[in-house]
Amino acid sequence: MALARKTKISTKAAARRGTASKAKGQSKTALKSSKTKSGPRKAGKTPSPVSNRIKADPLDDLIEAAGAAFGLSIKPEWGSAVRANLHVIFGQAALFAEFELPDDAEPAPVFKA
Amino acid sequence: MDTHWLSAAEIARLVATGKASAAAMVEAALARITEHDPILNSFTAVLADRARKRAQAVDIAQAKGRSIGPLAGVPFAVKNLFDITGIATLAGSKINRSCPPSIRDAVLIERLEAAGAVLVGALNMGEYAYDFTGENVHDGPSRNPHDVNRMTGGSSGGSGAAVAGGLVPVALGSDTNGSIRVPSSLCGIFGLKPTYGRLPRSRTFPFVASLDHVGPFARTARDLALVYDAMQGHDPEDGACADRPVEPTLPLLERGVEGLRIAVADGYFRKGAFPEARVAIDRVAAALHVNRDIEIPEAHRARAAAYVITATEGAGLHLGRLRSSASDFDPAVRDRLIAGAMVPATLVNKAQKFRRWYRERVLDLFTELDVILAPATPCTAPLIGQQTFLLDGVDLPVRANLGLYTQPISFIGLPVVAVPVALDPLPIAVQIITAPWGEDVALRVAHALETTGVAVAPRPAI
Numbered sequence: 001m002a003l004a005r006k007t008k009i010s011t012k013a014a015a016r017r018g019t020a021s022k023a024k025g026q027s028k029t030a031l032k033s034s035k036t037k038s039g040p041r042k043a044g045k046t047p048s049p050v051s052n053r054i055k056a057d058p059l060d061d062l063i064e065a066a067g068a069a070f071g072l073s074i075k076p077e078w079g080s081a082v083r084a085n086l087h088v089i090f091g092q093a094a095l096f097a098e099f100e101l102p103d104d105a106e107p108a109p110v111f112k113a
Numbered sequence: 114m115d116t117h118w119l120s121a122a123e124i125a126r127l128v129a130t131g132k133a134s135a136a137a138m139v140e141a142a143l144a145r146i147t148e149h150d151p152i153l154n155s156f157t158a159v160l161a162d163r164a165r166k167r168a169q170a171v172d173i174a175q176a177k178g179r180s181i182g183p184l185a186g187v188p189f190a191v192k193n194l195f196d197i198t199g200i201a202t203l204a205g206s207k208i209n210r211s212c213p214p215s216i217r218d219a220v221l222i223e224r225l226e227a228a229g230a231v232l233v234g235a236l237n238m239g240e241y242a243y244d245f246t247g248e249n250v251h252d253g254p255s256r257n258p259h260d261v262n263r264m265t266g267g268s269s270g271g272s273g274a275a276v277a278g279g280l281v282p283v284a285l286g287s288d289t290n291g292s293i294r295v296p297s298s299l300c301g302i303f304g305l306k307p308t309y310g311r312l313p314r315s316r317t318f319p320f321v322a323s324l325d326h327v328g329p330f331a332r333t334a335r336d337l338a339l340v341y342d343a344m345q346g347h348d349p350e351d352g353a354c355a356d357r358p359v360e361p362t363l364p365l366l367e368r369g370v371e372g373l374r375i376a377v378a379d380g381y382f383r384k385g386a387f388p389e390a391r392v393a394i395d396r397v398a399a400a401l402h403v404n405r406d407i408e409i410p411e412a413h414r415a416r417a418a419a420y421v422i423t424a425t426e427g428a429g430l431h432l433g434r435l436r437s438s439a440s441d442f443d444p445a446v447r448d449r450l451i452a453g454a455m456v457p458a459t460l461v462n463k464a465q466k467f468r469r470w471y472r473e474r475v476l477d478l479f480t481e482l483d484v485i486l487a488p489a490t491p492c493t494a495p496l497i498g499q500q501t502f503l504l505d506g507v508d509l510p511v512r513a514n515l516g517l518y519t520q521p522i523s524f525i526g527l528p529v530v531a532v533p534v535a536l537d538p539l540p541i542a543v544q545i546i547t548a549p550w551g552e553d554v555a556l557r558v559a560h561a562l563e564t565t566g567v568a569v570a571p572r573p574a575i
Contacts, residue, residue: 016149038259042339060326062455063455063561066454067455069450070432070435070436070454070455071436072435072436072451072454073439074439075439077449078444078447078451081444081448082448082451082452083162083452084448084454085424085448085449085451085452086452086455086456088420088452088513089421089424089452089453089456090456091466092416092417092420092421093417093421093456093460094417094466095413095414095417095465096414096417096421096460096463096467097416097463097465099352099411099414101463101466101467101470105466105469105470106466106469107462107465107466107468107469108259108323108355108465108466108468108469108472108525110310110322110323110352
């Protein structure tokens with residue numbers, strides 16, 4: 001889909017500029033770990049949302065790790081949609097993450113003590 | 114008497130003068146709902162018994178010469194994320210159906226009923242308000258009264274359908290990224306998203322605390338003002354609600370637009386607009402004699418930051434439900450929320466910092482302007498089920514992009530009145546945007562456009 005395509009480009013572009021670098025940085029790790037984890041799944045283990053195919057996306061390990069850390073049971077058939085949404089979110093994030101703000105810029109809070 | 118296209122102001126006047134009873138007005142609304150809602154699918158609960166009792170109380174008070182309020186006998190309905198005593202607050206979800214019934218009405222329902230209005234039911238909406246289409250996998254889509262095969266827009270889809278279809282003259286909705294303005298546009302009615310913090314959200318089911326607003330829909334600008342004035346006032350239960358005095362807008366409605374400095378938002382707000390959106394904005398600009406364009410700086414980044422804050426705060430709100438009941442979500446909502454849970458906090462913090470920066474730049478514009486005009490949606494109502502549309506030559510998802518022009522505005526909480534332009538065959542709205550707390554100005558402009566016939570809520574054929 002065009003948005004996903006556009007998003008991937010902007011995510012990569014942001015990574016080159018040092019933004020969204022976490023996502024990009026994880027891609028190499030993801031690809032490495034996919035090789036080490038590609039053996040038969042252990043009996044009784046919860047199926048990974050992405051382990052039933054070759055991991056080719058930098059976000060697959062993030063989804064797997066964060067899903068486990070947050071206690072989310074992500075069914076395999078949900079994996080591609082979650083990944084697509086993460087691509088969109090990181091693509092959108094790149095638009096403002098790359099935008100320079102002064103160090104003393106403060107967030108816009110509403111909480112008042 | 115043909116009552117179903119009467120405005121709230123007309124109904125209140127008839128009841129106050131004894132020319133009609135509140136009971137008759139409510140019965141007419143209930144009959145209209147019975148007749149048309151099987152198709153429009155705008156209601157998820159019809160509260161006939163409660164409404165009849167309430168109407169009877171209004172009529173008794175009127176007969177005894179007691180004060181019955183400025184909205185006496187006006188039927189209204191609320192998006193089903195507002196608490197209603199005795200029923201569970203669904204917020205468009207399957208999961209919340211197992212929640213206990215609410216023990217008290219939302220504060221805005223209490224305020225409208227204190228002004229004499231009569232609640233007749235709860236309205237369909239996109240699940241957990243994470244939606245621009247008005248579709249709901251659990252309750253079915255709300256349907257556009259101008260073409261029932263088309264979307265109402267969302268997430269306050271039932272609110273849009275019920276008001277545009279003449280089932281009620283007034284409805285309440287919520288707007289995090291455009292959920293009042295998008296249905297107003299696709300259904301061809303007036304909608305007010307007030308300044309962030311202006312109306313209390315107390316006892317409504319939240320979505321994104323940083324961005325959530327509540328507000329009214331109506332078929333005239335006067336009704337918006339009437340209802341908005343009845344709902345104003347601080348409520349400490351909503352931590353974001355501003356402690357400001359009530360500032361009535363109705364007495365200012367007829368002041369006209371003379372002397373107002375108005376410009377049309379250019380750049381981002383023209384890019385991607387379908388021809389109908391351009392026609393509507395040009396028609397409104399011409400009626401107001403506006404020949405000045407202005408660029409809202411970095412609007413595309415503002416939309417992006419709103420997108421990320423929405424995904425992450427929404428995920429934070431629903432994390433427990435994602436753990437326990439993920440399969441019970443609408444898949445389109447669930448998958449976005451799961452993704453939102455995985456976004457680093459550094460990005461959210463940057464989005465909030467950008468929000469502050471952007472707010473200051475946009476407020477600078479209002480030192481030399483009073484009003485900015487922008488399209489409410491890029492197009493008229495898409496077909497129900499339509500997945501993508503062509504924006505600026507790129508095929509993009511409808512669900513995420515109907516709010517393209519509303520998100521950069523609600524991101525910094527500016528007040529907006531969406532005014533309908535009755536194009537053929539389908540209506541579309543224009544946003545009248547003002548500086549914070551400038552609801553009176555936006556309503557004045559909306560009323561002036563209505564008076565000249567440029568803004569009108571078209572009556573559907575149903």
